[in-house]
Amino acid sequence: MRRRTRVVVGAVAVLCAAVSVGLVMLVVVRDLNTAGQAAGIVGSVASLAAFVLALYALYQPPATPAPGTGEGAGAASATGPRSVTVSGSVGRAVTGDNNRLSGAAPDPHVPPGQSRSGGHDGAPVPETPGTPRAGERAVSAGGDIGEVVTGDGNTLA
Template structure:
């Protein structure tokens, strides 16, 4: 799975901060005593736990379209005609009217070459070398 530049930067920052925190806890254990190191680790664990809670709540309310499969079609409304694939030969020129069905806010995320619509789908052609007269 490819990571964006921002995601990669966050991974690096997180790794550096975690490494520094681990080194600091080891230094406290070596230079002070285990009781002090235990208390410091407890506070650090509580802070990390609270940060993880904030990140998970933000992820729940994240906006953005879910990722769909390769060469797929996803619509928030109706689709008259959806064609995916290579070397399809279609003779009909008038796009069909989407089948009437009530639209919903959420649609399923289609897999590879899939079609998903909140409204109806009039005609879907998927795959390669389909021929229609």
């Protein structure tokens, strides 16, 4: 948790404890009827505050991760027959038929300072997450891609 969040949560906890102690004191000093009415008002105010907080959280933009961390790194768009579009990161995307794959998909996240080589010629993959792709079997991801298999009848061990 961030420092600001811890402070806010702590302040709310202290406020709730103070309200609870105040309601118990109201029962002791006055009567149960008065304390019940006060508790109803406090509960209504607290529920309205929770409603406003929920609306505030609902309309906040999503958090943007650090560059290169994948999830939400860019808006993905792939068009064409048999294309794949992933909003976050993906370990393996397969667009062909009759492919034989074994083993787990690679980790889609590349450690900082390293580049992933791709393709049969080993050329580096462009570092442009979310770049729109077009064509048959196009693959686009908003984050990182571990491995892409296109074509038919591939065997990967």
